[in-house]
Amino acid sequence: MRKLLFLLGIVCLLKGNAQEQLSLSDAIQIGLQRNYSILIEERNTEIAENNNNWGEAGRWPTVTLDVNQNNSLTDNVKVAFPTATQGQTLANSLNPGVNVNWTLFDGFRVKISKKRLELLQSETQGNASIVIANTLQSIVLGYYLAVLEGERLEEFEKQLTLSRDKYQYIKIKAELGSATTTDVLLEEGNYLTDSINYINQQLAYRNAIRNLNVLLSEQDMAKTYHFADTLMIPDEEFTYQDLRNRMLQENVDLQTQYITQSILGQATLLSRSDQYPRISLSAGFSETRNSLDLSDAIFFTGEGFSSGPDERLNSVTDNYSANFSLSFTLFNGGRIKRAIKNAIVNERVGQLRVDQLENSLDRDLLSTLDRYDMRRQLYTMNTRRQEAAKTNLDLSAEKFKNGSINSFDYRDVQNNYLSSSIMKLQAAYNLIDAKIELMRLTGGMIREYNQ
Secondary structure: OHHHHHHHHHHHHHHOOOOEEEOHHHHHHHHHHHOHHHHHHHHHHHHHHHHOOHHHHOOOOEEEEEEEEEEEEEEEOOOOOOOOOEEEEEEEEEEEEEEEEEEEEOOOHHHHHHHHHHHHHHHHHHHHHHHHHHHHHHHHHHHHHHHHHHHHHHHHHHHHHHHHHHHHHHHHHHHHOOOOHHHHHHHHHHHHHHHHHHHHHHHHHHHHHHHHHHHOOOOOOOOOEEEOOOOOOOOOOOOHHHHHHHHHHHOHHHHHHHHHHHHHHHHHHHHHHOOOOEEEEEEEEEEEEEEEEOOOEEEEOOOOEEEOOOOOEEEEEEEEEEEEEEEOOOOOOOHHHHHHHHHHHHHHHHHHHHHHHHHHHHHHHHHHHHHHHHHHHHHHHHHHHHHHHHHHHHHHHHHHHOOOOOHHHHHHHHHHHHHHHHHHHHHHHHHHHHHHHHHHHOOHHHHHHOO
16 A cells, blocks of 8 residues: 555656646647648648649740760771772761740640649648648647546546545544444555556546647657646537538538539640640751861872862851641541540539538538537536536535445445546537537638637
8 A cells, every 4th residue: 555655646746747838729839830741731732833833834935955066087998999089087067956846826725734733733732721620620639638638637636535535534433443444445445446547547648648749740759738728618509501601611621622623624625625736836046067187088189199188177057947837636536535525524523522522511510510519418417417416525525424424325426426527528528529520611620720
């Protein structure tokens, strides 16, 4: 028993150590800045934003620079005709050139592609909003779960204090001869049971804090907090139609699905653009610089043989070009028509997904609203039950001291108070959970917390 008292003293001492104060708003800000899932989506958004420009859509021409340099050495050791050039001929050439290729018209593909890139960026931002909303929900519930486990720990500590006082009281009575050994053993067993429950709840509390640290991307998993906010009990009344209107306008999953549907529409337009002709321009400039070394060559001049000039022979030639081309697909086995038909089918499938999501969200909204209303009633009932149990516990404590009730009856009252307190705390958390789910469904998570 002394070892148990020592262990409980260590636990209480650790609990009382200085801890960092953490409010719900602080936890949200930390999570928005450091949560890994949010940081990943921010990088994906940067990529989509970087791709959203006219150059990626194909509006601007392609300009290339080409440089070719050729060298050749010809050694005519033996010739078939006496008039042929004999000896070595060294030739060098340099050919720089600039080419421009520009698609002037391709069935409005550039404009459609730019619009598609804008929608892809919006879709990526929508996906990021989904991740943010889900992360906010997890952080808020994770914070309140840690608060819940902490308040549960306080209730178990109250129960443990009562059992300890009661156990010490019975021991004193036994020493005075007014209590039996059976009474002492009974209270010792109750004290041990409450001690075990307290230690187990201490573990649950620590695990809740660790889970919160994961959501906050905290590197020190052993870090603990003093929670500045308590369980905030919502008491708003909602109507289904108002919530549904907000859901259709602001639900992040639905808004992202709308964008995805628009992207499918742009894919159909891209397929139709293949039905139009393609007009392109290609222009270029190139310069050819030749250098010929004939100093080691021998030429036949009619009067005899003579060596070539000592100086190199140089020449420069400039070439300009500008060409237009028109291409129009007359027949390619029906590929264009099939691509258009498939794009239209995909667009219809996308609309079915939108309708399916709306239907699913309607069900989730009704279920969550019913759950919220039910949990409001349950919280009220559990609050009244806890108040009655507290009053009964206070009255029973006096009755136990004056001998009006025995240890078994008082233990039942004690356990009833603990049970009612735990159920009240759980009812409060369940009500908060339902309220947060309503906020997520109606797009209120980002509006409420991401400010």
